[in-house]
Amino acid sequence: MKKLFTIMAMLLTVAHAFAEVDALSILKNSDQARGGGLPGIVWEIKLVSRDGDKLEEPQRIVVKAVDESSVAETQEPVRFKGSKILQVERNMWLTKPGLSKPIPISPHQRMSGQASNGDIAATNYAGDYDAQMSGTEIVDGENCFVLNLSAKHKRATYDKIRYWVSVKRVVGIKAEFYSVSGKLLKTARFNYDNVIEYDGKRIPFVSKMLIRDALIDAETTMEFLSVKVKKISAAEFDLGQLQ
Amino acid sequence: MKWAVVALLMPLFAHAQSDWRTSWDGTLYGYANNLASRGDSVLNPNNRVARLVQRAEVAELRFNLKAENETLRFSARGISSARATHNNFAAQQHGETYLSQWQVRARASEDWTVAAGREVLNWGAAQFRSPSSPFYFDNGRSDPMRELVGMDALKVTWTPDRQRSVNFARIVRSGYGAAQPDVWRDSWLAKFDQRGDEWAYGVVLAKSPQHAAFYGAHGQLTVSDALLCYSELGSSARDSVLLSPADLIQPFSLQTRSPRRIFALLGAAYTFDNGHTFSAEYLHEEGGFSRAQEIAYFQRARILPGMALAYAPRLLGRDYVHMVWQSNFLESEGYWRAMFTRNLTDGSSELGAYAEKSLNPHWSAFSTVLWNAGGAQQELSALFVHSLTVGIKVALP
Numbered sequence: 001m002k003k004l005f006t007i008m009a010m011l012l013t014v015a016h017a018f019a020e021v022d023a024l025s026i027l028k029n030s031d032q033a034r035g036g037g038l039p040g041i042v043w044e045i046k047l048v049s050r051d052g053d054k055l056e057e058p059q060r061i062v063v064k065a066v067d068e069s070s071v072a073e074t075q076e077p078v079r080f081k082g083s084k085i086l087q088v089e090r091n092m093w094l095t096k097p098g099l100s101k102p103i104p105i106s107p108h109q110r111m112s113g114q115a116s117n118g119d120i121a122a123t124n125y126a127g128d129y130d131a132q133m134s135g136t137e138i139v140d141g142e143n144c145f146v147l148n149l150s151a152k153h154k155r156a157t158y159d160k161i162r163y164w165v166s167v168k169r170v171v172g173i174k175a176e177f178y179s180v181s182g183k184l185l186k187t188a189r190f191n192y193d194n195v196i197e198y199d200g201k202r203i204p205f206v207s208k209m210l211i212r213d214a215l216i217d218a219e220t221t222m223e224f225l226s227v228k229v230k231k232i233s234a235a236e237f238d239l240g241q242l243q
Numbered sequence: 244m245k246w247a248v249v250a251l252l253m254p255l256f257a258h259a260q261s262d263w264r265t266s267w268d269g270t271l272y273g274y275a276n277n278l279a280s281r282g283d284s285v286l287n288p289n290n291r292v293a294r295l296v297q298r299a300e301v302a303e304l305r306f307n308l309k310a311e312n313e314t315l316r317f318s319a320r321g322i323s324s325a326r327a328t329h330n331n332f333a334a335q336q337h338g339e340t341y342l343s344q345w346q347v348r349a350r351a352s353e354d355w356t357v358a359a360g361r362e363v364l365n366w367g368a369a370q371f372r373s374p375s376s377p378f379y380f381d382n383g384r385s386d387p388m389r390e391l392v393g394m395d396a397l398k399v400t401w402t403p404d405r406q407r408s409v410n411f412a413r414i415v416r417s418g419y420g421a422a423q424p425d426v427w428r429d430s431w432l433a434k435f436d437q438r439g440d441e442w443a444y445g446v447v448l449a450k451s452p453q454h455a456a457f458y459g460a461h462g463q464l465t466v467s468d469a470l471l472c473y474s475e476l477g478s479s480a481r482d483s484v485l486l487s488p489a490d491l492i493q494p495f496s497l498q499t500r501s502p503r504r505i506f507a508l509l510g511a512a513y514t515f516d517n518g519h520t521f522s523a524e525y526l527h528e529e530g531g532f533s534r535a536q537e538i539a540y541f542q543r544a545r546i547l548p549g550m551a552l553a554y555a556p557r558l559l560g561r562d563y564v565h566m567v568w569q570s571n572f573l574e575s576e577g578y579w580r581a582m583f584t585r586n587l588t589d590g591s592s593e594l595g596a597y598a599e600k601s602l603n604p605h606w607s608a609f610s611t612v613l614w615n616a617g618g619a620q621q622e623l624s625a626l627f628v629h630s631l632t633v634g635i636k637v638a639l640p
Contacts, residue, residue, distance in 0.1 A: 012631075019632075033373055052487070056575065056576075057575050057576075057601075057604060059333060059575070066405070069405050073410070074339075076604075077604045077605060077638070078268065078599075078604060078605060078638040078639070078640070079270070079576060079601065079604065079605060079638035080308055080575070081268045082268060088405055088406070088438045088443075089271075089438060089439065089440045089441065090440055090441040090465050091438055091441065091442070091443050091463070091465060094572050096319055097305075097307050097322070098305060098343075098390045099375075100363065100365055100382055100383040100390075100391045101363070101365040101366055101367065101373065101376075101379075101382070102366075102378065103572065104368045104466060104471055104512070105514075105572060105573075106465075106470075106472065106512070106514035106520065107465075107468040108468050108469050108514040108515070108518060125542075141595075153296065153440070154440075154441065154468075174565070182378055195464045210387075233350065233353060234354070234402045234403065234404050234408075235350065235354075235356050235400065235402040235404070235408075236404045238399065238400070238402050238405075238408045238436075239366075239436070239443075240366070240401070240410055240434070240436060241345060241356060241358075241400060241408075242410055243318065243344065243363075243364060
């Protein structure tokens with residue numbers, strides 16, 4: 001009897017480990033479609049935000065990102081052209097032409113509308129979150145793995161995420177973002193009409209992200225354009241060379 | 244400098260077939276300023292010494308040019324202005340056009356970058372003053388509407404990864420409009436920076452041929468999503484220092500080289516959920532006067548206001564507090580900032596505010612106001628009582 005319990009415990013442990021490995025590999029694969037695990041990515045983002053009935057001014061930014069580092073340069077509105085936000089790990093700075101020196105900024109200073117600075121950078125959920133498989137569900141007629149993600153460290157943009165990843169395409173198609181206390185903050189839906197070529201493979205790539213505030217009637221749409229996979233030198237993320 | 248630029252431009256022609264990206268943009272400013280100089284000023288009686296501009300109307304174009312490919316990058320920021328100025332003594336009109344910054348930068352290899360140009364070499368998180376910068380201690384505070392002008396420099400940067408960088412620069416001279424004699428002509432700068440998960444720091448060494456070395460350091464720690472703590476530190480010896488002994492029997496005297504002094508700033512910034520940020524900074528300037536010395540300084544200034552003003556230390560007092568409350572920098576519709584500065588040595592204060600409102604995608608209106616509280620023998624209120632600037636700016640193209 002004792003032997004039977006030992007074998008069952010071992011089997012459960014192994015099964016649990018496999019489930020975690022599976023969740024992690026699913027997450028890693030889905031990250032690639034949002035810029036994660038690549039040597040570097042350059043994309044242009046068009047942001048349009050709505051707060052109630054009020055439509056905010058559209059923004060256009062060019063983002064260069066590798067892992068947890070990114071630099072986002074504003075192109076439009078024209079009065080902010082040349083403004084850059086640099087993020088290296090959890091450190092963030094804002095600089096713009098004519099400023100006496102770069103200003104450190106806080107992750108609390110949101111980009112625009114419902115988009116966080118982390119939303120415009122390459123997604124590295126596999127590096128930033130612990131993942132647990134929570135089963136499967138159908139979303140828009142598509143069978144999805146449901147992953148529960150918990151932040152591994154403080155630089156993660158959100159504390160907890162519930163993430164729906166397509167079983168067939170292995171891309172994240174829906175997400176819910178939660179606070180530490182478990183309060184739903186935002187929801188997001190993703191489209192993948194872009195395609196990138198990497199490592200000899202053609203990978204579907206995110207083309208649109210719609211973020212809705214869970215607490216108020218507000219939403220932000222981000223369109224991802226001109227996506228290029230390319231190695232980006234470390235100098236691009238050096239504050240002293242941001243001029 | 245010219246040869247360095249030519250050498251850097253050589254790859255430009257070698258890569259003439261490369262994919263060049265070019266862009267330009269600019270901002271047209273129009274603003275008027277009114278400054279109420281202090282009638283009973285000790286340092287500047289009836290505005291006879293400083294001859295402060297009491298009214299100004301300015302039209303200014305600030306433009307950016309950029310051309311770059313994978314190897315080479317050229318950027319320039321030019322300023323062209325026409326201004327009419329008035330005070331009790333004269334009305335003048337003058338114009339100027341200059342490059343406040345420009346740079347030719349070439350990527351020599353994956354890790355190495357070489358650059359030549361005019362660059363603002365300023366760093367650290369502090370807003371009030373920049374103790375860790377040998378070139379820009381004032382941080383542009385003396386004239387908020389005027390941009391800092393870069394230092395003419397040749398720079399080599401080693402960036403082995405995203406966490407570290409090392410810079411060596413030969414400072415050829417201070418940039419356009421620098422005070423003469425130029426203390427930074429033919430000097431050297433070395434800077435090391437490192438960034439971690441939630442911290443960043445840099446150390447600085449600068450040396451000019453005739454002057455004592457400058458040592459500086461700056462650091463910041465992101466404590467949480469809301470709280471940032473930072474510090475800047477500098478140490479240098481000044482070439483000529485006005486001594487103002489507390490004993491009034493002794494006169495002003497100029498010391499040709501001061502002992503090495505330390506200046507340090509501690510600060511913290513807290514960002515609220517709505518994106519507004521409150522920051523508080525404390526600055527200690529070892530080279531400033533004590534309270535008794537500052538009182539004696541103003542007493543002596545009654546007889547020698549010109550000398551008192553011309554050779555005044557960069558800050559009269561030793562201890563300062565600076566507080567700023569500002570809206571989210573990233574808001575597109577507008578931005579405002581309220582500032583309070585207090586000289587703890589003499590009790591004088593300055594209140595300031597800046598506000599900007601976007602009128603449409605191209606047009607914005609802005610205003611800045613300064614109001615000094617204190618007497619004629621206190622630093623922050625020694626020269627003027629209040630100043631108001633109102634203007635518009637138009638983004639181009």
